[in-house]
Amino acid sequence: MPKGSVLVVGGGISGVQAALDLANSGFLVHLVERTTAIGGKMSQLDKTFPTNDCSACILSPKLVECGRHLNINLLTLSDLVSLEGEPGNFKAVVRQRPRYVDPTKCIACGLCAEKCPKKVTNDFNMGIGKRKAAYLSYPQAVPLKYALDPAHCIWINKPGRCGVCAKECPAGAINFDDTARDHVLEVGSVVLAPGFSRFNPTPLDFTGYGRLPNVVTTMEFERFLSPSGPCMGHLERPSDGKEPKKIAWLQCVGSRDINRAGHPYCSSICCMFALKQAVIAKEHSHGDFEPSIFYMDMRTHGKGFENYYTRAREEGVHFHRARVHSIIPSPDNQGNLKIRYVNEQGKVNFEEFDMVVLSTGLEPYRHTIELASMLGLELDADNFVRTDSFNPVATSRPGIYVCGAASEPKDIPQSVVEASAAAAEASRILAPVRWTETSKKVYPAEQNIYAQAPRIGVFVCHCGINIASVVDVAAVSAYAGTLPDVVFSQANLFTCSQDTINQMISIIKEQDLNRVVVASCSPRTHEPLFQETLRDAGLNKFLFEMANIRDQDSWVHQREPEKATTKAKDLVRMAVARVRGEGALPYNTVAVTKAALVIGGGVSGMTSALAFAEQGYPVTLIEQSDMLGGNGRKVFRNWKGVEFLPFINDLTARVASHPHITVKYNTEIKEASGSVGKFSTTFSDGRTFEHGVTVMAVGGEPYKPEGQWRFLHGVNPNVHTLLELDKKFIDDDPTLKNIKQAVFIHCVGSRIAERPYCSRVCCTHAIDSAVKLKEMNPDMDVFMLYRDVRTYGQRERIYQEARAKGVVFIRYDLERLPQVSEKEGRLIIKCHDPIIDAHVVIQPDMLVLATAIQPRRQSSTSLAKFFKCAIDSQGFLMEAHMKLRPVDFATEGVFLAGLCHYPKSMEESIAQAKAAAARASIILAHDAVPAESVTAVVTAAKCTGCGLCTEVCAYNAVSLDDNGISVVNTSMCKGCGACVAGCRSDAVTLKNIGNEQIMATVDAAFE
Amino acid sequence: MRLQPSATGNFLHWRYVMTEIDLSPLRADLKKLFQEKLPNARIDYCLTCGLCASGCPASDIEGMDPRKFIRYLALGQDDLLRNTNWLYSCSICQRCEYACPMGINVGRFVYELKGMRPKELRPKNLQKSCELQKESNSTGIPNADFVWVVGDVLEETKANEPEWTDLTAPIDKVGAQFYLNQNAKEPTVEPEEMVFLWKILHAVGIDWTYSSEWWDGANYCLFSGDPKDWEYVTRKQAETVDALGCPTYINTE
């Protein structure tokens, strides 16, 4: 029998996500982290693109959950030193270096650091500023335990000397004789998420990095921006602490460079990273701030990225399509930097900046390379872990999976998708031993507060500077203390951080609180975290309210601090009034139907279905056409040259023959009802299918060129779209060889007003097609008319290969579209080459249009109705959170994968499909899932039996019993309150959101 | 292609300015020639990012910069490249290649194009310097004059400066440890500048010698772009030093 546990190496966002998915679906996880705390590079970020969320705010809930998860054994300061065995039965030896602080005793009071005399460069802040030898890597670290730095601690190096921390520590947690320990772990699978490191620009002398203090890397600049950074979020430049007014970002430092930096690939995230920093820096500085970005191609190819780029332009970020040779100190004013650049017309410009930020690229982490050689894993030409074209998380050794930037430079959403996909793969062969090595969470006994007078505790949050920079948090906290029934009020720097969470638990017990109000950010993101804290303190989790004084106050009234503070006081008073009237509610659950419905028979749909089936769950896969494969069948090969058709045929065969999968062709959904755990869907053939989870993989469709983007498509026979050209490749069309000249036009229908998004894959697809044509006939002239070449990540290799084969790239923009005309059937294309400022005329035998990918609008909208999921302005399905829940919908139990989410490549769709299955199998792994506790309840005496409530209820959860009194079925009730608003005799109310609570809240707004 | 009169009014400075290029077919003969001759030419790798132009002091001269130069090559505008006087503004200093992400050495193609110009169309006294170089040295003074000037200046120094009476400036001393080359400018125009060097070598006390033939270290045939001439002169210099049997060749720059 295989082992029911998994080893996850690496505690960054990818490792943490994989660990949570695995632990929540029934496996014991050993999470091995090299440093003293999990969070990885993301914890060093101030804000994250494209949502501008504060990184800590969306990361700490996951870290706190991971830190306190019963089935995650967190091993910090640890490395995997050896691994034997085969899939299902691995024996891993993990060496844990000494922390010199006993985690069970340390209460993170910080006295050891305060008193420690030894100053050390703070590598969390990228070497800017100092920390002590006794240290905590960052304020919201998980686990929140101090550690002694063996390299610098005086006592450890010369025993008997210093030892101040041991004297000062109130908990006696310091232990100088702490030694390394080896843990022998028997696990079923291994997931590697060791992350990446940033390119060190010092060897590039022309950047002046390392000699000119005001030349910094993006990671260092991020620490300047961060409120927990060296200068608390106020921008001060290193040389003289002055607030910089003009900053330049230089792109592609260490990437797309085969001369000095030796990295031919594109690091895929630096463009968005620089854009975000420019926008956020502009927000930090009050008044005139001029950010400029020097780039080759602006690569904003992810979901919501192109909008972000457009908004950055509107907000005054200057863009120069020019790379810079050298950065030199300005001769006249001290500390400034002078840049000479040439714009595209060849005009020489000089400009001076207060600071220059180098967008340094990503590199394989040297520990990953050591780890890979120890485990015998193959690396690719760039030293990243080699993965399979059709299984992006599988390494060359079975049973060991990889996710995150260790296999290719990628952004956080893609790393999170791959983490869940790796969880799916890791748990595939362990399905039979689910829940065998895990333990159940036992909550303390719940205190009955029914008879008690309200004793309310209020916790007001600074959220770093996000709230505190506008709202006077201390005043609000003091004011809260004066409110009736409020017996405790406290302000915190980060209420969602683990130490404050633990503090809350003890405060609730010590102060004997029976209701809690947290004034901080939005309940939509943080309510579950705080409700869990109430349960850990023995309090019913529904005795809780939040006052949203950040997203709905400090962030939106930044220029009116006093009014924002008064509003904050009102919101706290309203929350207190609301929580006062609330009572404890039961924890209802819904039994889970252990079956899955997958909608859409393309590659994503099939991959999800297989992932479910291989875990032993029955799946029904419905496809509207009569064939599986979807768009996958129309595409020829990926950029690595691997043809798709053999893979798709094999996948189709496996799906069609798998005992657990029922495929229904020519099937649509007629009607769907129910919610997580208990959906029931009726198909067009009238049959109904009960299932617990749903995965939507309805795919997308190519844009049909029209209007000014038609370029004679459908008029001249030699004009094709990429898919039409692929058809010729698949059919091995002999005429292609004797084409003398071919022209491709990029961005046909994408990145324009009607479709303000980038279709992500057409650059790679078009360039690969050009390379294919050149392979067939090297003497063929091929021209690519592009706006920005977005061959992100290692796809940059195909772009370089195309250029090497003589493909000519000519840039166009919206002001000067290529003109396509024909004379006696011959195509004539006129465009303008900006470099030599000349008009170019080409008369090709073939014109290929890289058309946009758009959503299947009618099928997405109709499905969204059935399953209540949101659709974005472009018609793509809208995930719960763009960054950290990229495969879930806001509606529980429904997941998405493939083109219907956003255009993506085949392997990215495969990763998302496996991820959707992994996230869904968390629900299927449980026999019951929590159902709505906030349900309606009828006071029989008041009910006149008019039946209005039964008519308005969309879930027919209300019915009249035999003597005409209405009764609510709590397992069906979703708590929308339509019946309560409709009832004329105030007979039915919604628990905790009754008319009294709402009216009390409204009245509280006016005291 | 049309001619654009240059500000200076000097006919030689008119520049060919592109207005409309017909790329059907695309005949980039020069590019193909360079690619066959120089395997890692990488002309096509160019990303047109402009980094070279931003680092080149000769950008925006004769309407040209390293990026445009490579672009004209890629788009087959060979006549313009053959005729541009920018060939003599680019000093082949390789600063473009130093930071270019694709490591393209633009100067290498400038060198080739300079060599392709028929000798009579090359700038007069640059070509003349190379011809003289092939005879003896870049300024063309007879070897005997060089030997005489060295001797004369040596005697004058020893006479006027008592502490340097034992100063030497050996010529054709077989078996000397160091061979010293000598730029032709000093003996031709500023002979006294050579004395400083002799004094230093004397103070250090090393065993050195000039040669009476092929003594000029310069090589204008590199600048005129003629590989055969450049080789001829270098080979002559090498033979001279080997004939004297000196193990170390000191370049006075």
Add this chain to the structure above:
Amino acid sequence: MTSKTNETSQTNWEPKIIAFLCNWCSYAGADLAGVSRFQYPPNIRIVRVPCSGRVSENMILSALKSGADGILVSGCHPGDCHYISGNYFARRRFALLGNLLDFIGIEPGRVNFSWVSAAEGEQFAEVVRTVTEKVKELGPATRLVKKIEAMQAA
């Protein structure tokens, strides 16, 4: 009645507006306005409700009674409602309530209804700006306000 007017002279008087926002769409839209830092006037006080269908007529009248100068109820666009039909009921309910409000002399523009989705941060800020402007023009609400003149008597 009077305590309200003399306490705030006409010029720097700031209306207080109660906003009932449905949790799934408009409340999320308000959050998005925050994340995108779209600034809007600080006069609204948001009350989170599960669905716009949860807001009944007497809640609005009681809010006016408590002294609200303006009311905003915002839910999902028709068809987007997380609870399928909640916003349809809300729409019909407010069409009828509008007639009653006119009848009892509440100026149009005091009680407002809008659709804002989770992706419409900008639109939410815009709705708040327009409603605040409208209510400011109308001046303080006096019709239904029933304030116990406790301070007055003491």
Add this chain to the structure above:
Amino acid sequence: MLFSTLEGLKRFKIPHNFNVVSIISLYAQWIREGRLKVSPAWNTEGLKFTVQDPCKLVRQGLGDPVADDLRFVIKQVCGEENFVEVWPNKSNNYCCGGGGGALQAGFTENRRKHGLMKFEQLHATGADVVITPCHNCHTQIKDLAAHYGGKWQATHLWNWIVKAMVR
């Protein structure tokens, strides 16, 4: 000159049994070995020096090591505090515009336009003397001073070494 010999021998595979060195590295070696004793004492009124890194000697020749030797010698000869560093420098320095036959080719206006960045760079140091260990740089930088109004004199190294020599 160094590049034409070094590169010539390599490119045309000319057999030779000597190695080629720059005299600048020898100066530095001799000073370090004490065989060439120099002292900056002569520089009483603080004459300010800066340097040009000739492309053929540094970037295309022996790289940063010879540029470091060059600076070491200058500082030994004229006093560390009298030396002003230029930016960019060493292997990344600008070309003066005189090399590659530009001086001989006769396009004077273009040559001086090429040298404008070098002029501004040197002008910003405010140095009195620019050490130009290359004959083309020597002529060009002297001409740039004359043309654009620079106050420095362009010299070789050996004059100052002899001035600083301690016998």
